Amino acid sequence: MSYIPHTDEQREEMLRTCGVESISELFHDIPAELAPESFNIPEGKSEIEVLSYFEMLAEQNYSHLTNFVGGGFYDHFIPSAVDALVGRSEFYTAYTPYQPEVSQGTLQAIYEYQTDICRLTDMDLANASLYDGGTALYEACQMALRATGRERVILDGGVNPVYRKILTSYTANLDIQFTISPVSHGHSDRDKIFDAIDTDTAAVILQNPSFFGIIEDHSDIVQHCHDNGVLVIQSVYPTAMAMLKTPGEIGVDIAVGEGQSLGIPLAFGGPYLGFMATTKKLARRMPGRVVGRTVDRDGREAFVLTLQAREQHIRREKATSNICTNQGLCALRAHIYLSLLGKQGLLDVAQLCIDKAAYARERLDMIPGVEVMKASPTFNEFTVSLPMDAGEVVGAMVEKGFAPGLPLGRFYPGMENFLLVAVTEKRTKHEIGMLAETLEAVLCQ
Amino acid sequence: MTPDDRKYALTHEWLMIEENVGTVGITDHAQNSLGDITFVELPTVGEAVKKGDECAVIESVKAASDIYSPATGIISEVNSAVEDSPETINKDPYGDGWIFRLENMEEAGELVSADEYEKNLDSE
Amino acid sequence: MSVIFEKSVRGRRGVDLPKCDVPSKGHIDEAYRRGTSLDLCELSELDVVRHFTALSRKNFGVDNGFYPLGSCTMKYNPKALEAVARLEGFTDLHPFMPQLRHGGMLVQGALRVLYELERLLAEITGMDAVTLQPLAGAHGELTGMMLIAAYHRDKGNKKTEVLIPDEAHGTNPSSAAIGGYAVRAVPTDKKTGTLDLEALEQMVGEQTAAVMLTNPSTLGIFNSDIARIVEIAHEHDAQVYYDGANLNAILGRFRPGDAGFDVVHMNLHKTFATPHGGGGPGAGPVGVKKHLVDYMPISRVVKRDDNTYALDYDYPKSIGYIATFYGNFMVCLRAYAYILMLGASGLREASGHAVLNANYLMNRLKDKFKVAVPRTCMHEFVLSAEAEAEKGVHATDIAKALIDEGFHPPTIYFPLIVKEALMIEPTESESKETLDAFVDAMLKISAQVSACPEVLTSAPKSTPVNRPDEVKAARDMDVAWPRDNHEQ
Structure with missing residues (x-):
């Protein structure tokens, strides 16, 4: 199936209009010696064949395991209305709203999404979104370097280890120095961070809750940074923002995060949603698209892309970022999700998450040999130490239908016996109980 | 009319020197080709700049333009009024729409008279 | 149309979550708790459904009509992929x-x-x-x-x-x-x-x-x-x-x-x-x-x-x-x-018809509009509205007039090296009927340039808004709905 509507007669007529006899004549600018050396692509298939092939592939994935894996990406409930509304093709078959008259739907939705993000984070303004939480952190980092004219960045050990790897690979060809400040008992180590700050430090990057699930009040770090002309970037978990001290409250300069938990399926890693919000002061340093509210010729309220002079299509090599698209449809999803849940709904999700996580902590802690790390408060994710290699335990648990958590040895050598367990509102008391019972049984074997 | 009481850079800045202080702005041609100016990023007072350095940015809806310092010196004053009302540069580029002032001026870049600047515009 | 925050009604809910089934109570210490109000909107599911359905109707996608946005390849997105x-x-x-x-x-x-x-x-x-x-x-x-x-x-x-x-x-x-x-x-x-x-x-x-x-x-x-x-x-x-x-x-x-x-x-x-x-x-x-x-x-x-x-x-x-x-x-x-689904020959047909459609449009338009580079094109071509601009009708006016004719405009003012550029990419998905209707609209616009330019410079008339003030948007920087504004 090639989705081409031309009949033979129409094609002939169109070729005549072009003054050629065949389609291949239109390609005469391609030199004969540059014809493809090969084009070994299988012949086309019907919709029925293709659908059944993908059904077969989908069945090979263990998406049905009872999921306690998080690490910044969570199995939250997505109300049916989200898919129904995002599935309207007026949204998903449109492109960048360059022509505001035919894009008021997308534009107003993004403006409202920006408002959601500002309200979640208590920041002054947000952009229309970036690719994902990791690249958003990288963009925030670039923004801080440019705003301060300095070249060093301090990265707290509580930041997602994958994000850390992203930051270092992007800057390999640039004069940027990263200092990683390891956590102490799961907490951001104030002394180490303060010691590391010097006059060439552009920013300190923090995460709340940390990768280990620990929640913190970073106010003191922000204060110290600002006293030294250093900007603070904080990566936050948006669901937790319903309950936790916000970046805006503690004076953070750039707030970023992964928006997946706001109605976006786990989908094996993407597409996701990087959100970014900042202060008025840094507004024009912010990368990415921004939608503004204005009036039209007749004085009617209207929405348009704005602050575009910072962007690549105008500033070219001097742009704040090379980013062109946003994650439009994912931002729309997040906005629909937040509109449906509303103020109380998001709080309820957050409360269910912490209640169920508290129950899971209690249940797991009762298992002989299992120790829940309790020195620090957590939100919906926590670290446990097991009496043996966590990877092996996970392997045995998978066979019994559980994805019991993320083994940390993969990211932190020396932490092979540690498991990071996440609990969302979707997990039931029964599932949590079964997790504990199965784990106990596996450990007894 | 391009005022003949000052010198011009071919990158469309003007420099007027009075009592060893140089005032810098952009020309009427420059403001006109940028269109409605929406934002000005000013340099920092006390900053040392060399001739030809990019030291300010002027944005309109469809364009952004770097302002190059027409001379070497120290930024002694910036026109914060244009930060709040950037349209002043559109309305009065040679007067209230000035951008910054320079002290301790040393070398100036290649600057031309009003006549030469206009001639150059015609040939552009 | 009101922004969603104006529609918020205190106490209204859109999603019902299950009652907590565990005996434990998670607690966040005051030191870590949010001190500000969350202020997300409070709506019923139907309120939300109506809001977003209304927004979708103010959008134009490939499923709505011809979308010849140059350089963006707005071809049909088959439903099987979804x-x-x-x-x-x-x-x-x-x-x-x-x-x-x-x-x-x-x-x-x-x-x-x-x-x-x-x-x-x-x-x-x-x-x-x-x-x-x-x-x-x-x-x-x-x-x-x-x-x-x-x-x-x-x-x-x-x-x-x-x-x-x-x-x-x-x-x-x-x-x-x-x-x-x-x-x-x-x-x-x-x-x-x-x-x-x-x-x-x-x-x-x-x-x-x-x-x-x-x-x-x-x-x-x-x-x-x-x-x-x-x-x-x-x-x-x-x-x-x-x-x-x-x-x-x-x-x-x-x-x-x-x-x-x-x-x-x-x-x-x-x-x-x-x-x-x-x-x-x-x-x-x-x-x-x-x-x-x-x-x-x-x-x-x-x-x-x-x-x-x-x-x-x-x-x-x-x-x-x-x-x-x-x-x-x-x-x-x-x-x-x-x-x-397409396979080897389908992919070749796609490029072939993308190029055929572009050349067909270019040939049908070349007598009335200036083609930036008049030679066989590939999947897209660029027109220059320089001559029309001299009569007071700019590329943007042509774009807005096309909206009133039921089409999404081409890419305009790009590439930067062509004055008053209109970059047209029809893609292979479009039928001859659609392309002919687009040509008719462009020819009509061409005639209007001399006859009644004000129709073009005042377009579009069929849309919810007409040429939003971008200068005001950039100067005012209203990029988030203010708190406590029109909210109950």
Whole structure:
């Protein structure tokens, strides 16, 4: 199936209009010696064949395991209305709203999404979104370097280890120095961070809750940074923002995060949603698209892309970022999700998450040999130490239908016996109980 | 009319020197080709700049333009009024729409008279 | 139409969550608690459904009508791709699953998608290997620049700049700059619409890290000198980068790999029919030649001897992680389904009809409008409304008038080197009837330029708004609805 509507007669007529006899004549600018050396692509298939092939592939994935894996990406409930509304093709078959008259739907939705993000984070303004939480952190980092004219960045050990790897690979060809400040008992180590700050430090990057699930009040770090002309970037978990001290409250300069938990399926890693919000002061340093509210010729309220002079299509090599698209449809999803849940709904999700996580902590802690790390408060994710290699335990648990958590040895050598367990509102008391019972049984074997 | 009481850079800045202080702005041609100016990023007072350095940015809806310092010196004053009302540069580029002032001026870049600047515009 | 926050009614709810079924009560200490009000809107499900349905009706997508937005390849997005993307075996799959013990075995279906799509894209572009990780075209460009930088670093080459034609998309110079290089623009020969070869020869040198090219160019012209350009660059060990924005023109007819390109990126949302989503998510896979394979980002998908698939991280020369996981997986999934449905001949037919449609439109319009480069075009062509502008009707007025005729406007004012540019890309999806209706509208507009220009300069009349004030938007910076404004 090639989705081409031309009949033979129409094609002939169109070729005549072009003054050629065949389609291949239109390609005469391609030199004969540059014809493809090969084009070994299988012949086309019907919709029925293709659908059944993908059904077969989908069945090979263990998406049905009872999921306690998080690490910044969570199995939250997505109300049916989200898919129904995002599935309207007026949204998903449109492109960048360059022509505001035919894009008021997308534009107003993004403006409202920006408002959601500002309200979640208590920041002054947000952009229309970036690719994902990791690249958003990288963009925030670039923004801080440019705003301060300095070249060093301090990265707290509580930041997602994958994000850390992203930051270092992007800057390999640039004069940027990263200092990683390891956590102490799961907490951001104030002394180490303060010691590391010097006059060439552009920013300190923090995460709340940390990768280990620990929640913190970073106010003191922000204060110290600002006293030294250093900007603070904080990566936050948006669901937790319903309950936790916000970046805006503690004076953070750039707030970023992964928006997946706001109605976006786990989908094996993407597409996701990087959100970014900042202060008025840094507004024009912010990368990415921004939608503004204005009036039209007749004085009617209207929405348009704005602050575009910072962007690549105008500033070219001097742009704040090379980013062109946003994650439009994912931002729309997040906005629909937040509109449906509303103020109380998001709080309820957050409360269910912490209640169920508290129950899971209690249940797991009762298992002989299992120790829940309790020195620090957590939100919906926590670290446990097991009496043996966590990877092996996970392997045995998978066979019994559980994805019991993320083994940390993969990211932190020396932490092979540690498991990071996440609990969302979707997990039931029964599932949590079964997790504990199965784990106990596996450990007894 | 391009005022003949000052010198011009071919990158469309003007420099007027009075009592060893140089005032810098952009020309009427420059403001006109940028269109409605929406934002000005000013340099920092006390900053040392060399001739030809990019030291300010002027944005309109469809364009952004770097302002190059027409001379070497120290930024002694910036026109914060244009930060709040950037349209002043559109309305009065040679007067209230000035951008910054320079002290301790040393070398100036290649600057031309009003006549030469206009001639150059015609040939552009 | 009111913003959603104005519709909020205190105490109203849109989603019912289950009662807490565990005996425990989680507690967040005051020191860590949010002290400000959350202030999200409070609405019923129907309120939300009506709001977003109303918003959708103020949008124009490919499903609404002809969308000849040049350089964006707004082809039809087959519904079967959406059906594939709804399969729970994909949507509910946690991206950290492969990090569990033997985790690769838990995601065999997903890994096979990645592996097979990489192979297909490599074959389509004539490259040796492909990574699906870049999350958008511009992200692919940056990844390509990082690969090139790693190559030069490894060889001890001291390279400082990247050469890019002046007609290129803005992302090219921006990506090169962010990759750490100075950027120099190579002029375009205005007559042929292709790169000025002499200028390139003078500019290229030992300092040149890469030459970035879009072919067909943004003017819709295929550069026949392409092999020579690659040769000139390679003489200085500069890498040649192929921006695949316009790949839809050449599917099955030209492969950048065969012409010697070292790096290529593709836009799955353009060429391979994944929906544009109102401005993303897209995907920008990158293909490379053998000498760059070692530098590719991790993880990489490999097929083992027992025909199972695995993620491999053991590439010491790799540039590292460029994305959190494995790319925009659901976008890749759709593109894979699209390629399987079309197959070899379908892909060739797609490029053939994309080019036929563009040439047909150009030929039907060329008597009334100035074609920027009057010669056979590829998948798109550029008109210049310079003559109309002299009569007071600008490219933007023509664009707005087209809206009143029921069409999405072309790309306007790009490429920057054409005055009053209108860049038209019809794609292969459109029927002759649609193209003829568009021609009729353009001819009508052409007649109106002299007869009643005010109709054009006051357009559009059929839309909810007419030419929003962009200067006010940029000056006022109202980018979030204020708190406590019109809210109950």
